[in-house]
Every structure is written in structure tokens, then in C-alpha cells.
Amino acid sequence: MPKIPSTPVQASDSELLFDVAESAARRGAAGRAAGAVARVRALARDSERNRRCFVSVCTGRVLAAAFESLAAAGKAGVLEDVPAALVCMMPLDEEAARVLASSMGSLVTIAKHGSLLGRLNAVLAIKEAVSRDGAFVDLADDKVDEVVDALLVIIKALICLQDTKVAMVATYHLASSDERVAARVVWRLWILHTYTACIFDWV
Template identity: 70%
Template sequence: MALLARRAAMALLARRARRAATKAVSLGDSGVELAIPAHFRCPISLDLMKDPVTAPTGITYDRESIEAWLDTGHATCPVTHAPLRHEDLVPNHAIRRVIQDWCVANRSHGVERIPTPKIPVTPVQASELLFELAESARRGDAAVARCAEVVARVRELARDSERNRHCFASIGTGRALAAAFESLAAANGAPAGGILEDVLDALVSMVPLDEEAARILGSPCSLGSLIAIAEHGGLAGRMNAVMVIKEIVSWEGAFTDLTGKVDEVVDALVKVIRAPICPQATKASMVATYHLARFDERVASRLATAGLVPVLVEVLVDADKSMSEKALAVLEAVLASEEGRESARAHALAVPVLIKKMFRVSDLATELAVSAMWRLGRAPQDGEDNDAVTRCLVEALRVGAFQKLLLLLQVGCRDATKEKATELLKMLNKHKGVGECVDAVDFRGLNKIS
């Protein structure tokens, strides 16, 4: 049976190779169709090989294709079904040079010469670099220059290819970089720049970080440096610091080390959201603030008093899907606090924006908007202004909340959202005669459903 399977696979690949040999492709802007020689194509992808490697079976593949095959759980050669491992693949320099010569010869047809691939890093080489990194970081000021060189080399190799990044990640490079960051921060008194920003840049290449790395970075010394860089570092350093803080707070076990630094972390994150560096940093800050607010209602109160609610409402006005979902998630979490609800009820755009986002972004955004509106419309708790709650519900009626909630219940949603939508309808029904304004768009939706 195994022999028959191998023969069938070889026959299939042979047919594909013959089709590839006769298949003409259009290359460049000239519109000229040029047939790529069959032995230049990878047997898996049928594309021109850019980094040919040969298996012990004698079959040559493109490195990216065969490694993807092995990474998906296969442990055999696709053609012969003989056992195959990553370590068995050998670069085929001869066929690569022939392919490059062919590309040069057909340059006039728009064919670009494939670059000479870099040799992948091995686990042994990566381990040696990490050992040297640990030693130089431990020696502190005496070896800062060498530490910077090692960090730059790790960062360069990790970004050369996904294979290299995976190799570094598999041997715990994230933990090693986190330990180096902690050692350097302790030795240099938490500076906001220099070697620490270089280490952060390399750390970001290793995300997602594991819990041990997050705990190391969540120590008071490391966290102090991260906050300093997030507030006063260069643009790249600030973005990387925020992304690393997001990794820390994503692990619940790391929260125990944040107790004495929560206010500082909150201030740094709100500063990035209020004065954006780039979309990536803003989104990372929102994810971090979401985890912080969900972890402790006192943190949600602190975020509200830091002025985050008006900023989030303004972000939501013109945000794309990804930004809207994150901003709504943070807003819903902050509204769990009395200070958050008070701030939202006092903002003229808060209710209209929440109602607007109910059906215009995604299912997740709809659920978050309903939950946020439910928090705002609930019966006032001790110390809350009943008139403010009433004004909030009346405003929701005026911008079409009643019709949208009815439509949501007809279309269907999760049980938790359905319960909140039903409660909201009951709250709104008490004020229907005050100033309801019907949205024609919502009625068109209701007619379609019925």
C-alpha cells in the first residue's frame, strides 16, 4: 500500500510538472508570455524557486514551500514519502545560480533576478548569541557596547526570515531579552533610551511573549524603565514600550507586580491614546487599558479620572473597524466605574456615537455598544445623578435606539446581549413619550426582516 501511495504521489507531481513546463506566464510590463522551465519550479507550489533546497531523496523544493509542508505536521518528503526533517534540507546552490542566470538572461522580458538567500540561523548559533547577551548584560556598563552589538545581531537575524524568528522564539529568546532588559535597567537607573530601547526593539520581534518573560518585564525595575521610555523615549522606543506593556498586562499573573505602578502605567497609556504616535501604538495602548480596566474596577475609575472617556468617544467618531472595536471594548470596561459613567453621561456625543456604532461596524462592536449603553441607562446607584440617567435615555430615544434594539432582537444575538437589549428596551419605554425620533433606516431594516 505504501509503495502504491508513493507511486501515485510521484505520478501526480509528474503530471503537475508537465503542466508547469507548458504553462506560459506573463512577466513584467511588456506583456510577453514566457514559459518557466519545469526544473526551476517547486514541485509543491509550481512557482519559480527563490531558495532551492534538496532533500536526502534528491528532490529539490523551494525552502518556503517545503518548510511550510513540514510545519503543518508532515514528516515525509511529498514526492517519495521518505522520512524528512528540517535539518535534512541542504541549499542547492547550483540550481539557484542557474535560475539566477536565467532571470538575468530574460531581464528584457521583465524578469527580476532573485536575490541570493541568506543562510538560516541554527539553534546552536542562536543559543551562543543568547549566552553572550546574558553575560554582557550581567556585566553592566563594562560591556554595554558588546551587549548592543549582540542585541542588534539578534534583531537582524530574527527579522531576516520567519524561520529565523521561529528558531529564536523556540529557545526562549523572549525570556533572555527580558532578563537582559531587567539587568540593564537595574544597572543604569532606568534610563529612557540607548541600549534599553534597542533591547525593546528586539523584544517586539519575539511577541507574543510567554508568562515568564511577562513576569520579568513586570518587575518594578523593568516596569519603571518601560514607563519612562513610553513617556520620554524616541518614537520607535515609545511604540515598542507600549507594545511590551500590552504583553505584560495580557497575563493575569503579571498583575501582582503592577500594584505600585498602576497609576504610572495608566498615565503613560492614556498619554499615547490622547496624543497618538501611530495606529499600532494606539491599538496596543487600548488593548492594555482594556486588560487593566477589566482586572480591577479601581483601575477603571483611574482611567476615567485620567480623562480617557472623552478621548475614546472622539476616537469612535471616525474610527475604522479595528479601532472601533478596541475603543468600544475599553469604553465598556471603563463604564463599569461610577466615574466612567458620569463622564460619559456628561459628554454630548457619547450616546449618539454608541447608538451609531450598533449596526455599522461588526457583531462584536454591536455587543459592546449595547453593553456600554446598558451601563449608562441602568438605575442610578448610590451617589449617581438620576436626572443624568434620564437625559441619557431620552437622548438614546431621539437618535433611534429603540428601533435599533428591536431590530437587533429580530436579527438575533448572543444571550447576554439579548438580555441587556431587552432591559434597555424596558428602560427606554418609560420615556418614549418625551422625545422619540424614528430613524427611517431602522424601519427599512425591520421591513426586510418581516
């Protein structure tokens, strides 16, 4: 029997998106933003109908912009909440992925140091961002290296199979994006391989 959503999205729930955008940009309202984001996520997870309703009104863009605002304000305590909601809106459209890519440093931090679920959501968000055409054209080499390193750490750690698969797909998209980025991916892979070989030789 199909699940009957207990909390269908209503027209009034569109106010949630304004609440997310406004509170994320307002100083001292990070807690309110987290609450609104959690509400969006809960509704989207409740039914496919709800999820499609949110996707149709570009909720991915709103959440990506909220993540950008919260990251710029240094609100690390609530940052994991936004990728958790963004996952429900995937695949993201081009604009949402572009905005998300501008906060790549914060996504990398969560991917490296977040909770287990937080790391998975961050890696999924990174995959969406790097899958966009031209995503890394404007990124400096050191920023590209940060993203690659975070993905390689996840692949090498083998903590979660889903994390590993998503990180591998994201790394593939990185290597396929353009020649400069592909060269950085190969370089970081070589460094990781050499470092690991040296450790085993020393042991």
C-alpha cells in the same frame, strides 16, 4: 517568490543568547549587550524560520531578563534596543511577560520619552506584560498610575495610529485585570478628562 533568508540561524548562534545574558549582567558591557541584542533582532527579522528558532529556545525570556538587568544598572542608552528585539518574539510566554513586568518603570519611561519607534516597541512590550494574568497584583497604586498615565498620553497625542491602537488594547487589559486596577484606570481617566475640560474652559 518567497524570500530566501540570507543569514539563517545556526547552532552557533545560540551563543548569542549567552552573550546577551552575560553582557547585560556584567558591569561595563552594555555596549556589547546592545550589539548582541541587535544581532538577535536582525536574524529574527530576516526570516520567519529564524524567528521561530529563537522563540523555541525561549529567547523572549533572555531578552526580558537582559532588559531587567540593564534597567537596574541604569543603562538608559541601550534600553530601547531590547524591546525592539522583544517585539520579534511576541507573543511572549508567561515567564517572559512576568520578568518584563518587573521593569515596567523603564518601559513607561521609553513610552513617554523614547524615539517614535522606541515608544511603539515599549507600548507593545507593556501590552504583553499587562496581558498576563495577575500582572498587577503586586504593584502599588502609584506604579499602576504611571503605566495608565503613559498609555493615556499616547492615546491622547494621536502621533501614530499603531501606537494609539496598541495603547488602547493595553489600557483595556489593565481595566480587565482586577477591580483595584480597573478603579485606578477610571480614576486616571476622570482626572485627564477634568484637566482637559478645565484647560479648554480657561482658553
